[in-house]
Amino acid sequence: GQQVMQIPQYQHVQEGEDFTTYCNSSTTLSNIQWYKQRPGGHPVFLIQLVKSGEVKKQKRLTFQFGEAKKNSSLHITATQTTDVGTYFCAGPGGDSSYKLIFGSGTRLLVRP
Amino acid sequence: EPEVTQTPSHQVTQMGQEVILRCVPISNHLYFYWYRQILGQKVEFLVSFYNNEISEKSEIFDDQFSVERPDGSNFTLKIRSTKLEDSAMYFCASSERPLASGANVLTFGAGSRLTVL
Numbered sequence: 001g002q003q004v005m006q007i008p009q010y011q012h013v014q015e016g017e018d019f020t021t022y023c024n025s026s027t028t029l030s031n032i033q034w035y036k037q038r039p040g041g042h043p044v045f046l047i048q049l050v051k052s053g054e055v056k057k058q059k060r061l062t063f064q065f066g067e068a069k070k071n072s073s074l075h076i077t078a079t080q081t082t083d084v085g086t087y088f089c090a091g092p093g094g095d096s097s098y099k100l101i102f103g104s105g106t107r108l109l110v111r112p
Numbered sequence: 113e114p115e116v117t118q119t120p121s122h123q124v125t126q127m128g129q130e131v132i133l134r135c136v137p138i139s140n141h142l143y144f145y146w147y148r149q150i151l152g153q154k155v156e157f158l159v160s161f162y163n164n165e166i167s168e169k170s171e172i173f174d175d176q177f178s179v180e181r182p183d184g185s186n187f188t189l190k191i192r193s194t195k196l197e198d199s200a201m202y203f204c205a206s207s208e209r210p211l212a213s214g215a216n217v218l219t220f221g222a223g224s225r226l227t228v229l
Contacts, residue, residue: 033217042203042220043155088155090218092211098143098160098167100211100218105154 002027002093004103012109019076021106023089030092032065032072033100038085043102046087079110114138116221118204124227128193133224135187135204144187145205145218146179148172155203161187194228201225 003026013019023032031050035043047056049065049072056063062075072089086105093099117136125131137144146158160167161179178190187206191198201223209216 035218037155042223043218045217045219048217090155093157093168098162098211099157099170100145101157102147102155 002101004089004091004101006087006089006103006106008106009104010107010109012111013079014111015081016078019079019083019108021074021087021089021108023072023074023103025070025091027094028069030069032069033090034063034072034074035088035090035102036085037088037105041085043088076108079108081110081112083108084110114140114219116204116206116219118202118221118224120224121222122225122227124229125194127196127228131191131194131198131226133189133191133202133204133226135189135221136185137187137204137206138208138219139185141206141208141219143167143207143210144179144181145207146189147203147205147220148200149203149223150200158189158202191226194226196228199226199228 006023031048033048034046036046037043047063052069053067054065060077064073076083086107088105089103090100093101119134144161147155149155157170159169159173159179176192180188203223204221205218207216207218
């Protein structure tokens with residue numbers, strides 16, 4: 001079945017350092033979404049990318065969708081302690097309109 | 113801002129007991145989902161529901177699981193005979209339109225933590 005993998009599994013950074021997580025799907029995606037889950041919380045939608053090669057920015061966060069629409073990345077510039085959490089990419093499951101497959105997640109820890 | 117509400121926030125049950133987890137999706141959303149997350153692991157798809165029937169289910173969603181929309185506002189997940197490995201956080205989510213439409217996203221509830229002893 002479809003697999004969505006993320007690396008790294010964990011990242012521990014000093015506040016102010018940059019952070020990047022990479023997402024790879026075994027199949028081409030019609031769109032990719034990113035969610036953030038704070039410790040003890042629930043996934044919260046961050047952004048959706050639809051077009052091949054698309055780049056979107058939200059303040060210090062930069063999201064990119066690969067040309068082949070099989071990979072994506074999230075880059076955070078100058079991390080802050082409020083960035084702590086697990087970042088998940090997610091994409092529709094195959095041709096299904098009724099299933100979003102989540103990646104394995106990258107847990108970000110920020111040392112103050 | 114509209115939100116998905118879930119009850120209970122935490123349920124402790126004995127192995128073999130039935131459990132019902134409840135969710136109230138966002139009122140104008142038509143697509144409903146259950147996901148689960150074993151502690152520290154990824155968010156796993158269980159089932160999606162649209163137009164009063166299951167749209168898709170995962171291999172995790174076996175005969176022990178069922179979903180229902182009993183009254184037009186609630187969306188429930190029932191586990192008939194709980195097992196130790198059912199211990200997890202169960203998230204309900206809803207979306208306004210189909211996911212592959214390129215135009216829609218999931219709104220999650222705060223989750224129901226199930227502990228099976």
